[in-house]
Amino acid sequence: MKELIDIVAAYDIAAKQGKKTALAIVVQVEGSAYRRAGARMLITEDGQLTGAISGGCLEGDALRKARLVILQQEPMLVTYDTTDDDDAKLGVGLGCNGIIHILIEPINEEPNNPISFLKTVIASRKNAVLVTLFSVEDRKAPQPGTCLCLTESGLLLNGLENSAHHAQIIIDAKRVMENGKSETKLYDGAMPYTAFVEFIKPLFSLVIIGAGNDAVPLAKFASVLGWDTTVIDGRPNYALPERFPSAQKVIVAKPEQVLSHISINEHTAFVLMTHNYNYELALLKELLPLQLNYIGILGPKKKLARLLAEIEDGGQKVTEEQLKSVYGPVGLDIGSEGSEEIALSIVAEIKAVLSHRKGYSLKYKPASIHAPHLTTITN
Template sequence: MTKEISDILTAFKEAQSSGRQMALATVVHVEGSSYRRPGARMLVEDNGKITGAISGGCLEGDALKKALLAINQQQNKLVTYNTLHEDDVEFGVQLGCNGIVHILFEPIDPMQANHPIALLEKCFLQRKDAVVVTLFSLQDYHGRQPGTCFFFNGENTYSSINDKNLKNAVQEDAASVLARKTSLHKQYPEGNSLTAFIELLQPPVSLILVGAGNDALPMTAMAAVLGWQVTIADGRATHANTQRFPNVHKIIVGEPATIIKQITIDPRTVFVLMTHNYNYDLAMLELLLPMQCRYIGTLGPKKRLERMMAAFQEQGIHIGDEQSAVIHGPTGLDIGAEAAEEIALSVLAEIKAVLADCEGGFLRNRLVSIHPRTAFMLLEASTAH
């Protein structure tokens, strides 16, 4: 959901410069099924403009009214939309998902140092995982709803929690979420039985396209829709330039050794080798082998990659099982792709599947829920860790 948050940050700055008031709507808890999961967000401005989404469109109309009410009263509000049966209609909406959705509405005060949008923005200042905590009360809807009040990225902590015991408990669980890489819900006896949505937020995918041919154009366009940061790298200045790629994050021109020095590799960095120059791709792949990349895709037939592997073997370069596991060639999912746009769709879908630890098969064949329910179960404080 990094793209959604990025869009919200942009909309917030524009609204702030225009003097408009805003409220942030966040899905904080879901029981049963719903179109969006906890962490889905929507920014509502006092002129009715909406950025982001908290449902497939069925809740937004009523949520707009609730957000404007929160802005008018300058008070956090928790609202529940409950349709466990198809013929149940509550709040004038029809979910059709057999679920209960709890949404927290928070008016934004730009003068407050660590308001909810400011905490979300801190997640984008560095390319590292972070945790944002939202506190709310399921027992007392009309009582205090603290809202988004805690940030932790392993180094820096920002908190507006006054209760010392509660703050320490949240700090401990935030550190656990950061280590386990899984969001969770937690109930605390401190602070009048508050519930916390302890959310892991990760930086956007950094996609390094090694190759600036025409087939890289749809790849960059689709990656931008996903909110990924795209870097174009190629030895040809005639191909790798801002005229051809005006909206990419970075352009690097040079040989593989020059390129690798200008790239920071982290767990969310992936590579696709697509120069169609065998020797260039071979040299780049050799440099990437010891880098512990999560994904390296090589465009072209399987025999091309096999030829590369044979060349490494002849040079005495040993490739272990862990290194082989991250190399995908041919790159992409098997969807019958032929045109450049279809190939781009196939490759980006495979990258997404790899980063999500999914197989990329048909959803109808899944025997379990699409979304892991264990990640959003309510945990009692006494049973934590």
């Protein structure tokens, strides 16, 4: 999501300066590649790049292709076969042993262009689906490009009405929204087309409870990742915007006031680091019944055990299901020393938990890093 936000910001700057642009998107990967389907890069006519479609090996060639797309105002599908040794001679050998299909489409002034779709997705702050339609079988055929945007607020189309598959594509987009998993689908016919039906999650939201000095690097790390960050503390001399310039909100609030200041969904994480036992006790009582996916608590296990025992002694039952979301001591075991390294371990754990990953070294992962998108064929 951060890449999308950066691309939209770069586009707005380019548009104000009168620069023409194109958007490159990885639409399909066969085998291994540095970036997977959904990676995007904005290219301006003067060569400025925002985002990435590879580890840096494809960007130069994509820039040349994008300038042609901007000139001709027609989308172009480009395929890089990194399993072919000849690619190394062309300067695009990635060592990834995969085939990468990249669609490059011009950004024009029409209302539902790809950038306007990205803006709609970002503004929704909820799950969304984008559909990019292309033809691998005939790269010289018309490449429809980004043609559908589905959010909880409604459906937007860009040229999809002219496709023979439009009704089925809308059905597939709604199914992906419901299933929460991207798909690559082939539509047979006189002119076969492939659709990358992309499920996009909203930004992670991090609520840091505590505005002490050790919260500062945590807010900075979250900002680098593009997370929507809120810092809350009961001390007005600590909860100051100038101490947390990267946070979207800095709020002074008592424990019972915290929830009234924020919007919570399945992508929201809390980290309690006030060093104030009574504050965290009062807030934890309110957070546990919400069945959040992540509540991190700074401090030793004895502190967490005491908090939970005191909550139960007060008559509030703490269930096993509620305990699954509580992470204390907070953070992954990476040998952290000092507030910066502790912040690193915390954001790594939050990312792993909210992404439903284990957080161990990829060296020990038995399968490929990225699971392939489901591919289906319809007649």
